[in-house]
Amino acid sequence: MMDYAIEIEGLVKTYPRFALDHIDLKVPEGYVMGFIGENGAGKTTTIKTILSLISPEAGQVKVLGKRPEEALSDVGSVLNGSCYPDGLTMKDMQFILSHQYKNWDSKEFARYLDMFSIDTKQKFGTLSTGMKMKGMLAAALSHHAKLLVLDEPTSGLDPVFRDELLGVLQNYMQDNGNSIFFSSHIVSDIEKISDYVTMIHEGRIVFSETKEELLDGYRILCLSAKDMGLANKKKMIGLRKTEFGAKALVRTEDFDDKKYTLERATIEEIMLYWIKKEEARR
């Protein structure tokens, strides 16, 4: 039986203008799951339930087989929009965090800070956005967490920083059994490191598949103006009119590549077409 780093079943959380609507999601141990969706889709709210920052109204959340609050010692997290206090240094944070985690590894923390070229005596408020993110990631990686939960860790970072950060995450995954749950609206980052991709839209899970299943399972159907009437529109996911006809996302098995022009779809295209379909449905 497969063990799961995160198991969410029937999660419901309602706010006045937004709701998580019966979310089901499973992250197998030892894998990276990318969590995609546009801003306001429900990524952060889902992550907050994983970290026990909010309580669900219905459903069950298990982290490393336990209730979220019981698993916190084995979870490293980086939250979007939260920072260490501006006046503190990473040296201060080292002291604070070493008293929170039994498995805190000061050498590992120093190694990461050195790798990221962060001065331990520099106040957090004077660090750049990228350096702050790296500092928090260093902390998340320094208590031998079995699961990393990262909320938009690459948001606002330049491509070089992002690439470096993804490299660090790939190194973290070298240890067997480690898992990452990684939300981002920068889909190219997800595509680089994820084994599984889950998309959320308006509080509902649209798909949750392995990256290979996703990339093999969808194609972009290119239709000329005269072919428009021939193809089965019911099997199209989000249709976009172009100068020469139309393009639509389709399931690979639904259309014969000998009869139609089918192109490989990127995860970003899959996401955009799904959003288009959902918006058309409303």
Next chain:
Amino acid sequence: MIGLIFKDLRTAVLQFKLLLILLVMYFGYSIYLKDLAFFASMESVLVLVLSMMAFGYDEKSGWDRIACTFPGGRDRVVVSRYLFGLIISTVMAIAHVIMGIMLRTQASVIADSLLIAFSLSALFMAILFPLLYKFGSEKAKLIFLVLFIGMLAVSSGLLRDNESYVFDFGRVSNVLILVGSLGLLAVSAWISCRIYRRKEF
């Protein structure tokens, strides 16, 4: 918990210049007035100011969201904040004793006024902290301001402006006052823990 208290103390030290100015000002003015009661009343205000600053600092940085992802439960975050308040009160109490000695005040008067000042600090914290946890620092400050004005009127009645600093507690002993104020603080901590456990970030 040590780490969390350290965080509060460290951020308080960052406001050191402001604190030092306030302390020197109160110290100087109390010596000028030769009035330990003035300093005693300001001790509680300083404890309040520092506590509010600690809460405001956390809100600004989103610290609670980070602190609540630490293992060990949310109660530790709340209890450490109360301990921080008590540490600040103790520092103020030491300053109070130094002030009393400098003013050549009788030991019994120093002890009595110290007790009242400490009890007031505890009472202020006991009322303010649950408000801060429930409503956030902006709303809580306003609510407390209204309550504070009322409390100020009561406390000014308790501290008689005469040489012997006799307190109007009748048969209530000094020990009971101390126990009562700490008991209130404990109840307040329990209420704050309940509020904080349910809070969503």
